[in-house]
Amino acid sequence: MTTEKAEKKPELIKVEIARPRVYKWSSGRYLGKLYKEALENKRLVTNRCPKCKELLWPPGAVCGRCNVEAGEDWVVMSDKGTVIQYTYLVFPLWDPHYGDRLANPYPTATIKLDDGVYMVHFLQEKDPEKLKNVKRVQAVWKEEGRGRGLGDILYFRTIDE
Ligand SMILES: [Zn+2]
Known part of the structure; x- marks a missing residue:
């Protein structure tokens, strides 16, 4: 004997979302x-x-x-700075504004720019052993896909100083 509740299947609704959404x-x-x-x-x-x-x-x-x-x-x-700390995530994150993949392959670092302000951005260096020695870095600016503020910086590369 089955109850009426057990036989009842959940009602599903379908919501279609138009993509991409362009915000200004x-x-x-x-x-x-x-x-x-x-x-x-x-x-x-x-x-x-x-x-x-x-x-x-x-x-x-x-x-x-x-x-x-x-x-x-x-x-x-200056677009040069010193790495204060870094995080090397091994799982993906996505930029909520643009939908770009944020973490992995690039480690994320807190960088103290030479003018004294702190910025969180990516590091070019991906080798976990070499990352331990990264101190001085400089921004590498994108050539395409610009207009995203700090997102116009692709990552910070290691420099010898
Ligand atoms: Zn003030």
């Missing part, structure tokens, strides 16, 4: 400048607080330390 939104005055400089000049820029003189990163309208308007004191930063 403004990156704003400050991030817009970062995106524009990366796209057009392969440069990293940020603005400086007029009160404490610290660099904001990413560039923004207000200094979080001083709570004052940051303004337009723009600084072109």
